[in-house]
Amino acid sequence: MNRFRLPYHLVVAEGIFNDIPECMKDVFPELKNSRTIIVTEENLKSIFGEILDDVGNDFPQSELYLIGKTDYDSAVRLAKYIIMNDIKLVIGFGGGTVLDLAKFAAFVSKTRLISLPTTLSNDSLASPVSVLGTEGKARKSFRCTIPDAIIVDINVIKSAPDRQLLAGIGDTVSKYTAIHDWKLAGRRVGDKVDDFACMISHMACDSMLHGEMEELKSKSFIRRLTDALVMGGLAMEIAGCSRPSSGSEHLFCHALEENHSEATAVPHGIATAMGTYPACIFQGRKTDKLVRAIKRYAIPVKPSANGVTEDIFVQAWQGAAASRPDRYTILNETDLSTGRLREIYAQMEEIF
Numbered sequence: 001m002n003r004f005r006l007p008y009h010l011v012v013a014e015g016i017f018n019d020i021p022e023c024m025k026d027v028f029p030e031l032k033n034s035r036t037i038i039v040t041e042e043n044l045k046s047i048f049g050e051i052l053d054d055v056g057n058d059f060p061q062s063e064l065y066l067i068g069k070t071d072y073d074s075a076v077r078l079a080k081y082i083i084m085n086d087i088k089l090v091i092g093f094g095g096g097t098v099l100d101l102a103k104f105a106a107f108v109s110k111t112r113l114i115s116l117p118t119t120l121s122n123d124s125l126a127s128p129v130s131v132l133g134t135e136g137k138a139r140k141s142f143r144c145t146i147p148d149a150i151i152v153d154i155n156v157i158k159s160a161p162d163r164q165l166l167a168g169i170g171d172t173v174s175k176y177t178a179i180h181d182w183k184l185a186g187r188r189v190g191d192k193v194d195d196f197a198c199m200i201s202h203m204a205c206d207s208m209l210h211g212e213m214e215e216l217k218s219k220s221f222i223r224r225l226t227d228a229l230v231m232g233g234l235a236m237e238i239a240g241c242s243r244p245s246s247g248s249e250h251l252f253c254h255a256l257e258e259n260h261s262e263a264t265a266v267p268h269g270i271a272t273a274m275g276t277y278p279a280c281i282f283q284g285r286k287t288d289k290l291v292r293a294i295k296r297y298a299i300p301v302k303p304s305a306n307g308v309t310e311d312i313f314v315q316a317w318q319g320a321a322a323s324r325p326d327r328y329t330i331l332n333e334t335d336l337s338t339g340r341l342r343e344i345y346a347q348m349e350e351i352f
């Protein structure tokens with residue numbers, strides 16, 4: 001059985017960033033006086049300066065650490081700094097790239113980690129995976145552990161751009177094809193499929209596919225989206241891999257990021273949602289449920305609106321399996337001919 005750990009705290013509330021030690025004192029009474037590093041980036045410091053000051057005041061022995069690059073070497077450098085300076089607590093304050101860097105550094109230095117997301121654009125706030133740059137434009141996913149606490153301040157999320165929250169919905173909806181691919185790999189090549197991880201991932205996906213339409217920035221929707229993203233992270237932690245959240249639609253997204261980043265600037269969750277519609281067709285399943293959810297939230301998955309031309313679309317799908325050759329998905333057994341991909345591209349341009 002895979003060994004896994006779950007976060008001690010998941011708090012979603014308004015203004016909660018002013019009260020972090022208080023809401024965690026039942027489990028970590030000594031937290032307030034631990035040597036702490038608050039990891040964030042320059043532009044967030046200018047947007048959330050006051051909030052960062054408040055967090056800093058709550059942890060009198062804290063220092064602010066502004067990240068530059070978000071690659072593997074920077075994460076290792078941060079880990080070394082944490083170890084050399086006897087830091088006991090890492091607070092990641094930011095979006096996916098900041099949280100991934102903080103997560104990896106906390107994992108390597110065996111330090112506690114609090115995740116304070118400033119947006120809900122993907123499941124990195126709670127996932128046990130850190131995606132870091134390696135060589136050139138290439139990025140690699142590294143296994144680490146899930147944060148000890150995930151604290152979401154509704155007021156902060158309200159200030160995030162709509163497009164980022166739509167990406168968070170997109171990343172959740174894309175589990176629809178990821179779970180199917182995982183089960184396929186179980187049947188075809190004997191991948192171990194964990195029932196509980198599948199169940200939790202299904203629940204996360206269903207909460208976006210079937211839930212009632214709500215105002216994106218409402219308290220209840222922010223809570224619902226947080227829960228869905230956290231469930232996605234838990235499913236990966238339980239499975240011991242990213243398979244419950246990542247299938248052929250993610251391979252398409254990786255191929256776009258790695259080979260066409262100049263031509264396109266598609267946020268992760270939008271790209272994976274864009275990949276879910278074709279993946280669903282490759283899997284021989286009906287697309288109605290998926291299309292309804294994408295349209296309900298108006299997730300901007302129309303390829304051309306994201307700079308994805310027909311050629312880029314075709315190349316990305318044809319190169320998708322190679323972005324992670326060890327991962328068996330529907331791409332290993334479907335027709336990826338240029339003609340078929342062009343047809344699907346045209347359909348997407350029409351529908352979305």
Ligand SMILES: [Zn+2]
Nearest residue numbers: 122123171272
């Ligand atoms: Zn994802």
